[in-house]
Structures are given as C-alpha cells and as structure tokens.
Amino acid sequence: MAEDLLRIAGKAFTSRLFLGTAGYPNQQVFLDSLAASGAQVVTVSIRRVDMEGGAEGILDLVRDKAWLLPNTAGCATVKDAVLTAQLAREALDTSWIKLELIGDRETLYPDVEQLVTAAAQLVDDGFTVLPYCTDDPIVCRRLADVGCAAVMPLGAPIGTGLGILNPYNIEMICARSTVPVILDAGVGTASDAALAMELGCDAVLLNTAVSKSTDPVRMAAAMGHAVAAGRLARLAGRIPKRTRAEASSPELGLIGG
Amino acid sequence: MITVNGKTRDHAEGLDLPALLGEAGLALEARGIAVAINGTVVPRARWAERAVADGDAIEIVKVLQGG
Numbered sequence: 672m673a674e675d676l677l678r679i680a681g682k683a684f685t686s687r688l689f690l691g692t693a694g695y696p697n698q699q700v701f702l703d704s705l706a707a708s709g710a711q712v713v714t715v716s717i718r719r720v721d722m723e724g725g726a727e728g729i730l731d732l733v734r735d736k737a738w739l740l741p742n743t744a745g746c747a748t749v750k751d752a753v754l755t756a757q758l759a760r761e762a763l764d765t766s767w768i769k770l771e772l773i774g775d776r777e778t779l780y781p782d783v784e785q786l787v788t789a790a791a792q793l794v795d796d797g798f799t800v801l802p803y804c805t806d807d808p809i810v811c812r813r814l815a816d817v818g819c820a821a822v823m824p825l826g827a828p829i830g831t832g833l834g835i836l837n838p839y840n841i842e843m844i845c846a847r848s849t850v851p852v853i854l855d856a857g858v859g860t861a862s863d864a865a866l867a868m869e870l871g872c873d874a875v876l877l878n879t880a881v882s883k884s885t886d887p888v889r890m891a892a893a894m895g896h897a898v899a900a901g902r903l904a905r906l907a908g909r910i911p912k913r914t915r916a917e918a919s920s921p922e923l924g925l926i927g928g
Numbered sequence: 929m930i931t932v933n934g935k936t937r938d939h940a941e942g943l944d945l946p947a948l949l950g951e952a953g954l955a956l957e958a959r960g961i962a963v964a965i966n967g968t969v970v971p972r973a974r975w976a977e978r979a980v981a982d983g984d985a986i987e988i989v990k991v992l993q994g995g
Binding site: 691692693694695701714715716717718719720721728729730731734739741742744750754755757758759760761762763829878879 | 933934952954959960961962963964967969971972987988989990991992993994995
C-alpha cells in the first residue's frame, strides 16, 4: 500500500491522531501515553506565568517528540484569541494555532461569529489556523473560505465523552470540505475515534478520553489503533447497509440439495 | 503603576523587562516564554532594550499543558 500521509500546510504526518497534553496523572504517564498513541501532533496551551513561582512546564517534555499545536483555549474575544496566538507564535516559534473562541464557559461551545473574524485576522497575519468549530457544514465552509488550513468540528461538547452526536453532519462536512477535517472534542472511547475516521475525517484530536481513562497508556494505544483502523476502513470502502440477510457462503452445492 | 498579568503594582524607576522577568524567576533565554505590552508582542530579541513605562499593561506567558 502507498504511504497514507496526512498533509496540512506543507507538513506531512503518518499518524492521524492529535493528542492533548492536559490532565494526566503525571508526566511519565503522559509520555508513555504519547508513545503508545503514536501521535505526532500534541496540543499545548498558553497561560500567564505565576509571578510568585518559576516556569515549569510541558515544553521540554514534548519539544523533540511531536509537532506542537498551541491553542487559544478559554479565549472569549477576538482580541484575546489573536493576542494569545501571537504570544504562542513568539513562545514556540510556530505559525500553527488551534483557534478556540468559546461563547461561554458552561457549554464551551464555539462562538462562530467571532471565530470566523479571528480566523481571518490570523490568516492575514500569516498563521496556519486550525479552528475548533461547531459541526456545521456552512461554518466549516466559511472557515475554509477565509483561509484556514483545516477545520476542527466538535463531535460533542469538550470533555463530555459523548462521542459523535451528529454523524450525519460530520459526514457531510467531510464530503464537502476543501481542507482537512479533524474531529475535535467529544471522543469518549476508541469506537468514537474509529467512527470519525470512517465518516471521512482526516484526523482526530482528543485529550480527556485518554488522560482521564483508568489506564491512559492503554487507552492511548487503543486510540492509535482505532484511528488507523477507521482510516483503513474508510479507504477500503464499506459495504452498503442492507435490511435483509444475504448469504456469504456459496448457495450452490449444498449437500442434501 | 504598571499591570503585570492582570495585577496592578508599583514599579521602580528604570525597571526593564529583563528585571521583571527575573522577578518571575525567568531567565532571558528561558524557552516557551512570550511577552506582550499593551496588546503587542515584544519579540524576544527586543526584551533587553525594552524599558517599562508607567501605565504599561504587561502579559508574560508560558507554555502549559492543554487540549
């Protein structure tokens, strides 16, 4: 089989799993999970330093192990999201940004109006923008139209583990998108990740499903396998669903026939 | 008065960015750090020459775990 690479903005990845770095029991469990998952892209956040304490962090752990995708998590205005992206670019020397612009802290749902505005500004400023967005084909199209390098529709609200609540929308987004589609948020277990890929997603981004599972390293491996399996199934082309049985063994030559 | 990461405080005459970073335990060469003053990122190469002026709103950020 030819090598199946995920390509975004000139970068190529053999893994289609993006892994978040938050909420693991400890750093070693995170590192083991990252290795077990096979993920080549990890997300990080940008936060104020504690003026009372020093700067410890995740950066030295992952710098040489994966491509870093900083996020603007928690930002609720275009201004804050744009400045956070610019600070991330300076801190990490990368133009990539996972653009997150939430409408409120309870639902953590994207504010799509501000999201499109911020995405356009960041694209103009030279960023490779990967926006976290609603599972809405029109919003995804608008984001691609303003120059986003990929779109990242949610499967379900962040941290819920509910899986893909509207697989028909995700499938429609994938079928129509001119840029890679990365399912972001909502994955609870391996079958959710596999389904995302079967529906046509180019990659899956997840965090809590691994970091808060009982055995993160094992779940990370499961997610890696699930994404790979879902991708293979998608490329292989599934059989159509039927409502009635159809024998798979030959019907001729039955004994006693 | 200046504002550092949302907190208003006094500042000594002649305070500059390296001194302020030092207060936070950050070396100039610390990795994964970025600074913005009044909504504009100050590139690392200009940290050493950037004086802090009265009324400045300064953000000092670092890379942390995230999803």
